[in-house]
Amino acid sequence: MNFPGFFKGLNRTMAGLAMAGMLAVAPQAALAQEGLTQDDLVAPAPEQTPASALEGVDPAEAADVADPEAVSAGSDAYTPMAPTEGKGMPIPGAWDVQSQFSPTGEYANGLHVGLIWVMIAISLFVLALMVYVVVRFRKGANPVPSKTSHNTTIEVIWTVVPALILLGIAIPSITLIAKQYETPPKDAITVKAIGYQWYWGYAYPDNGDFEIVSNMLDDAEARERGEPYQLAVDNRMVLPVGVPIRLQTTAADVIHSFAVPSLWFKLDAVPGRLNEKMLTINEPGVYYGQCSELCGARHGYMPIAIEALPLDQFNAWVRAQGGTVAGEEEAGIEADPSLPAVQEPESAEPSAPGAGAPPVEDVTT
Structure with a gap:
């Protein structure tokens, strides 16, 4: 018998049993130290309060709840707009540029x-x-060809x-x-598009500096919402209509490009650099685009969806995000933090292509 191997195996077995015992006893020991029992870990069913119960309810689905009046105030401030077929999106078989709305x-x-x-x-x-x-x-009409070599008038x-x-x-x-490349006016609303590998983030520095993370929807979800596949996103960039917008672009990793054909807008997003152009949208609608710079393996999974709303509806959307509207702070109007956000700050699609936290700086280098 190989005694050294036998005792080595026996030692590993005993160590494993000891570790399992510690894992089993540790929670009970922690409970005893806190004066708690196992039953205390099971929280009693809380009383259903409208705000907490409907915290994550999509406004578009709010009508399906048992008590419509239980929807907390302001949750209907914004309902995602249904796209118009052929507007702001590619048309099958089309041979011309998309109709323009700027x-x-x-x-x-x-x-x-x-x-x-x-x-x-x-x-x-x-x-x-x-x-x-x-x-x-031709030879039949000119049997004797002309020898004229220059004609000053024709030349x-x-x-x-x-x-x-x-x-x-x-x-x-x-x-x-x-x-x-016109310079945006001083009162233009600043919105920043940030390219990540491989999704977009939209920041609103003039409205409280909150950020919306946008990922592409899968085929089933896009069809359920009535949107074009590979262009539909979970969180759209929301902009006001008829207002000059200072649209800035940058990137966190590699060069991307923010392009929306129906708005005649294309601007590169370069890491460490802030590019900007003015954008004005003529009428409400949903306008689709894509990253137009080859940025890596999932370049094709970075669609752009801009939802243009009238200014008052845009302001309501900003408040629902917990943001601020210019001039309202002086008037004493503040965002209500109890209102449910109408768009998720992070992607609601756990398996969305490119979903994940933005890249962070490697402090080890």
């Missing part, structure tokens, strides 16, 4: 359409010239006219660039 987007779309007509006119003109040359100067025309066309295109193009 002043800059409308201007850019007008320029886009105008350039298409310019291209059509030039193409038809060149086609007509080619047909004329083929017919007029001046085909140099000056294209230059004038390019000049005409350059003026609205430069205007569009200037519009896209």
Whole structure:
């Protein structure tokens, strides 16, 4: 018999039994030290209070509770808006850019359409010239070909006219660039989009500096909500309509890009840098976008959903998040901390792609 191996195994067995005994006795010892019994660990059923019972109830589902009046005040301050089919989202089989719902987007779309007509006119003109040359100067019609090699008038025309066309295109193009980078006014509402691997965070520094974390919904949840798959999110970025917004972008890890085609908005989110552009949304609606910078393995799981609300509804949403509205502090109006948040500060989707805590700095390096 291998006595050293036998005693080593016996020693491990006894150590394991001792550890199990300590784990079994420790809770009872802790209870005895506190003067408690095992029954004290089972909390009695609390009286059902409306605020606590409905703390996590989605406002959209609040009507399903047994006592509708039990919903705490303010929980109906915001109900997620249903998207409009074909508005603010891609359309199957579409061949043009998305309809635009911002002043800059409308201007850019007008320029886009105008350039298409310019291209059509030039193409038809060149086609007509080619047909004329083929017919007029074919061998049957010109047995003796012309030896003309230069024509000053024609050369001046085909140099000056294209230059004038390019000049005409350059003026609205430069205007569009200037519009896209106009400085937001001082009273613009600041909202910050923060790119993480792989989800978005939306901070509202002018409204109490709270942050909303946004993750993509799975297929079943998106269809249940009537939203497009791979574009629907659990928590949307909520913005006011008709108000200049100072939309800032940054990132916590790698370069991302915040892009919403129907609002003609695209701005890179770079770690350690704060980029900003002005955004004004013309009308209420839900507008979808995606991260447009290849940022890693789950780049395709970073959709963007912006919900544009009238200003009073936006202010109600801010209050429901525990935030503040400009001017209300001076008037003595404060957010009620007892109101249930209408959007979760963290993702409600435990298995959502990219879900998790934001990256933290490694202090060991």
